[in-house]
Structure formats: C-alpha cells, structure tokens
Amino acid sequence: MIPPRVREWIISVPAMAWLVVFFLIPTLVIFVIAFKPATPMGGLGEGWTLDTWRELGNPNYPDIMMRTLRLSFYCTAACILIGLPFSYYMARAAEKLQRWLLMLVIIPFWTNFLIRVFAWKAVLHPEGPLKHLLVSLGAVPPDTMLLYNEGAVLLVMVYTYLPFAIMPLYASIEKFDFSLMEAAQDLGAGRVVFFSRVFLPGIRRGIQTAVLMVLIPALGSYVIPDILGGPTSEMLGNKIAQRAFADRNLPHAAALSALLCAGVMLLLIGWGLLARHRQKRGLT
Amino acid sequence: MKSSRLPATTVWLTLLFFYLPILVLVVNSFNAHKYGGSWDGFTLKWYVRLFEDRAVWHALGNSLVVALASTIVSTVLGTVAAYAMSRFASRLQKVQYGLIYMPLIVPDILMGMSLLLFFLSVGFELGLASICVAHITFCISYVAMVVFARLQDFDYSIMEAAYDLGADSRTAVLKVLLPALAPGIAAGALLAFTLSIDDFVITFFVSGPGSSTLPVHIYSMMKHSRFMPVINALSTLLLVVTFAAVGVSQYLTTKKGNGVK
Numbered sequence: 230m231i232p233p234r235v236r237e238w239i240i241s242v243p244a245m246a247w248l249v250v251f252f253l254i255p256t257l258v259i260f261v262i263a264f265k266p267a268t269p270m271g272g273l274g275e276g277w278t279l280d281t282w283r284e285l286g287n288p289n290y291p292d293i294m295m296r297t298l299r300l301s302f303y304c305t306a307a308c309i310l311i312g313l314p315f316s317y318y319m320a321r322a323a324e325k326l327q328r329w330l331l332m333l334v335i336i337p338f339w340t341n342f343l344i345r346v347f348a349w350k351a352v353l354h355p356e357g358p359l360k361h362l363l364v365s366l367g368a369v370p371p372d373t374m375l376l377y378n379e380g381a382v383l384l385v386m387v388y389t390y391l392p393f394a395i396m397p398l399y400a401s402i403e404k405f406d407f408s409l410m411e412a413a414q415d416l417g418a419g420r421v422v423f424f425s426r427v428f429l430p431g432i433r434r435g436i437q438t439a440v441l442m443v444l445i446p447a448l449g450s451y452v453i454p455d456i457l458g459g460p461t462s463e464m465l466g467n468k469i470a471q472r473a474f475a476d477r478n479l480p481h482a483a484a485l486s487a488l489l490c491a492g493v494m495l496l497l498i499g500w501g502l503l504a505r506h507r508q509k510r511g512l513t
Numbered sequence: 514m515k516s517s518r519l520p521a522t523t524v525w526l527t528l529l530f531f532y533l534p535i536l537v538l539v540v541n542s543f544n545a546h547k548y549g550g551s552w553d554g555f556t557l558k559w560y561v562r563l564f565e566d567r568a569v570w571h572a573l574g575n576s577l578v579v580a581l582a583s584t585i586v587s588t589v590l591g592t593v594a595a596y597a598m599s600r601f602a603s604r605l606q607k608v609q610y611g612l613i614y615m616p617l618i619v620p621d622i623l624m625g626m627s628l629l630l631f632f633l634s635v636g637f638e639l640g641l642a643s644i645c646v647a648h649i650t651f652c653i654s655y656v657a658m659v660v661f662a663r664l665q666d667f668d669y670s671i672m673e674a675a676y677d678l679g680a681d682s683r684t685a686v687l688k689v690l691l692p693a694l695a696p697g698i699a700a701g702a703l704l705a706f707t708l709s710i711d712d713f714v715i716t717f718f719v720s721g722p723g724s725s726t727l728p729v730h731i732y733s734m735m736k737h738s739r740f741m742p743v744i745n746a747l748s749t750l751l752l753v754v755t756f757a758a759v760g761v762s763q764y765l766t767t768k769k770g771n772g773v774k
Contacts, residue, residue, distance in 0.1 A: 311527060
C-alpha cells in the first residue's frame with residue numbers, strides 16, 4: 230500500500246508541473262527578457278541592459294498608459310452602473326424570468342468574441358445602419374465618424390465586459406435579504422438612504438468582484454482597439470502586439486507586458502488587503 | 514417603497530444592446546449590399562463564396578484538431594488536480610489551488626506574450642503543437658474549477674464504504690468516484706472544448722505560419738473589407754451551431770433534472 234502522503238504527491242504533480250513549466254516560468258521570462266538587449270534581427274543579444282526601460286520614457290508611452298487606464302476605468306464604471314439595476318431586476322424577477330434573463334446574458338459568451346467585435350464594426354460602419362439612422366434623425370452631421378475613435382472602443386469594451394459584471398452582481402443581490410428593505414422603511418429610511426446605507430454595503434463583495442472581473446481584462450484589451458480604434462485610440466495591448474510582431478523588438482514587448490503584469494498584481498494585492506482588513510474588523 | 518421603473522428599462526435596453534449587433538450581422542449575411550448600408554435584396558452568394566474558400570476549411574480543421582487534443586489532455590490533468598485538491602487539505606494543495614487560479618485572472622494578452630517569449634527562448638517551434646500547449650495551459654484551470662465544484666458535494670464516505678466491502682482503490686475510483694463525477698467532468702470537457710475553439714488572443718501569439726485556427730483566420734480576413742460579407746455568413750453559421758449546442762445541452766440538463774426529481 231502506498232502511503233497517503235506519497236499518493237497525494239503522485240496525483241498533485243502532473244497539473245502543478247504543467248502549470249509551473251507553461252505558466253509560472255513563462256511569466257517570469259517576461260521580466261527576464263525585459264532586461265535583455267534587442268538585436269536588429271529581432272532576436273535577443275548577450276548581457277543585460279536597462280535601455281528598454283529608458284525608452285519607455287518616450288512621450289508616446291505615458292499617453293498610451295493614461296488612455297489605457299482611462300478607458301478601463303470608464304468601462305468598469307459603466308459596467309457597474311448598468312449592471313446594478315440590471316442584476317437588481319433579474320434577482321427580483323419571477324424564477325422563470327430569472328432563468329431566461331440569465332440565459333440571455335450568457336449567450337453572448339457563447340458566441341465568438343471576435344465575431345461580436347466584428348458585428349459592431351458593421352453597425353458603426355460609415356455606410357452602416359446606425360449612421361444612416363442617426364443622420365436621418367438629424368442627431369449627427371453626415372460627416373460624423375462613428376468608427377476608429379475612443380468612443381467606439383469604449384462602447385464595445387462595455388458591450389464585451391458587461392456580462393462579467395452582471396454575473397457577480399446578480400449572485401450577490403440574489404443572496405441579499407430584502408426584508409431589510411421593509412425594516413429600513415419602517416425605521417423611516419427613504420429610497421436613497423436604503424440604497425446607499427443598506428443595499429450597497431450589503432452587496433459590497435459582489436461589487437468588488439465585478440470591478441476586478443471587468444478592470445483586469447479591460448487593462449489587457451487588444452482586439453477591440455485593434456479592430457474598432459484608430460491610431461489615436463491605441464491601448465497598451467496594441468503596443469505590446471506591435472512591438473512583438475511589427476517591429477520584432479521582443480525586450481520592448483516584454484517590458485510593456487511586465488508593466489501590465491505588475492499593474493494586475495497590484496490590483497489583486499490591493500483586493501486581498503482590503504478583504505483581510507474587513508475580516509479583521511468583523512465585516513465580511 | 515414605490516418600485517422604480519429604472520431597473521426594468523435598463524434590462525430591456527441592455528438586451529437590445531446585446532442582441533442588436535448580432536441581428537444586424539445575421540441580416541447582412543443575406544444582404545446583396547456589400548457593406549450592409551441598405552437592403553439591396555436577398556442573396557446567398559456570400560455563403561457560396563464561403564463554401565468555396567478552401568483556407569476557411571483548412572483553418573476549421575486546425576481548430577478541431579487543437580480543440581480535441583487540448584480537451585483530452587486538460588480534462589485528465591484538471592480532473593486529477595481537482596480530486597487532489599478536494600481530497601487533501603495540505604499546504605501543497607493550497608499552492609496547487611493558487612497555481613490553478615492564477616491563469617483564470619491573468620489577461621489573455623499576458624498569457625500569449627509570456628508563452629511566445631518562452632517558446633522562443635527554449636527554441637520550441639511555433640505551430641499546432643505550441644497552440645495545443647497554450648490551450649491545455651488555460652483549459653486545465655477551467656476543468657479543475659468545474660470538477661472541484663462538483664467534488665464539494667461528493668460524499669467521500671461512500672468511497673470508504675466501497676473499501677469496507679473489499680474494493681481496492683482502483684475499483685473504488687473506477688466504479689464509485691468516476692461515475693459520480695461524470696457530469697462534472699463532461700461539463701469541464703465541454704467548457705475546455707468551447708474555450709479552445711473560441712480562443713483568439715493567446716492562439717494569435719503562439720501560432721506559426723500555416724497553423725491558423727479559425728479565429729486567427731477570421732481575424733486576418735477582417736483586415737480586408739472585401740471579406741466583410743463572407744465573415745457575416747461564416748459568423749451566422751457559427752451562431753446557428755452555438756445556439757443548437759446550447760439548446761441541446763439545455764434540453765439534456767433539464768431532462769436529467771426531471772428524472773432525478
């Protein structure tokens with residue numbers, strides 16, 4: 230009979246070894262290659278250098294970082310603002326309607342992400358239906374460009390990530406004890422007081438999860454600005470891909486990826502600290 | 514408190530927002546007008562052009578091969594990992610849980626970039642094999658999470674009962690554990706297959722010449738506007754397949770649910 234401790238190792242090693250080799254080590258490789266010199270042939274030179282990091286001071290980059298942060302932040306805010314009333318309605322609806330709405334939120338997940346982004350390209354196209362409608366309503370002048378700008382990128386980011394916000398919000402609102410609503414009412418609280426002092430704190434955990442679920446992938450957006458944005462709406466992800474494929478400067482691509490990775494880790498650490506702090510104070 | 518109209522209005526507007534682009538895409542796949550600006554009459558010519566495009570079929574073949582291979586490997590690895598995590602409560606399993614959880618959080622582009630750099634540094638040739646490795650890496654986590662959730666409800670005392678009745682561990686696993694886990698494993702495998710077929714960003718970073726999967730090929734078609742109506746046709750077909758799959762799985766789960774009740 231094999232001792233349990235050895236049995237545990239035998240069944241734990243396969244997945245762990247795979248993930249160490251193909252996930253953990255590659256992630257560390259990003260940080261290593263960011264300090265390697267680039268060769269003109271698109272390879273890696275000998276020795277170590279800080280040149281890549283100095284080049285990140287180039288005025289182009291702070292602009293792109295700020296745009297990435299700004300768009301991700303707006304997208305997260307919009308997803309929470311739309312997701313809250315949506316999930317509230319869903320959680321309070323009759324069970325059958327709840328199931329239907331849940332399905333309708335999930336189905337976009339099942340359709341290919343590229344195709345959803347592409348569908349928007351057709352909708353926003355200069356000869357497409359939305360432009361026709363807006364011009365005939367007199368809402369916009371005929372020379373308006375709906376595509377290839379920050380607005381188009383933000384719109385489709387919200388479209389793509391909204392289900393990621395609705396899911397955790399719905400899960401926490403569904404568990405919220407709505408008898409607290411009557412209690413608040415009996416104690417003389419109005420709608421605004423109930424919402425801000427009872428409801429929002431009650432579903433805080435769901436809101437935090439929703440923020441992370443939207444913010445992290447939004448920071449790494451690449452396809453949406455690539456297909457629907459123009460040169461003035463590039464994000465960090467576009468720069469990473471350009472450095473990796475168009476100019477074949479791997480250390481540069483690695484340094485930008487390292488920045489993104491550090492940003493994501495900071496968010497997660499912040500989230501962990503927040504959770505621990507609340508646990509200590511007894512507020513779960 | 515009077516109930517507000519705001520939530521209901523948000524729901525219906527959001528659903529319109531979700532489905533309008535998809536509707537436009539489907540309608541345009543039958544529209545003779547190239548950019549879908551106006552309705553120029555019904556046509557099937559984009560579908561004909563799609564069926565004549567050999568590259569699309571080649572890419573679809575690649576996608577299916579990759580999805581099948583990565584589903585098999587990741588389902589085995591993910592299921593074993595989930596079993597270890599639920600059976601043992603040790604520091605090792607905490608580390609394993611962390612390793613499995615991380616790929617779920619990291620943005621796709623980071624995973625693609627890190628694997629690209631890794632493959633280039635160790636001299637691993639980019640092609641179908643590198644795509645499979647990448648897909649297995651992110652699918653393990655999803656399979657493990659789905660099976661792990663299923664194992665939370667599993668009562669290990671029935672395994673003990675099997676041992677008491679003289680079963681060896683092989684028999685207990687094959688005859689007791691696996692049948693109880695089968696729906697969870699099937700759900701995990703289905704998820705892995707879907708994620709693999711659908712993935713674009715990670716695949717794009719680790720694919721080599723001639724190894725385009727369907728999403729990578731669709732992306733290269735998107736760069737040329739003359740392909741726009743053909744992509745509409747292709748997308749409509751993919752939507753039909755997706756809806757059929759959702760419908761069938763929905764039918765199967767509700768049917769099974771009724772049987773149990």
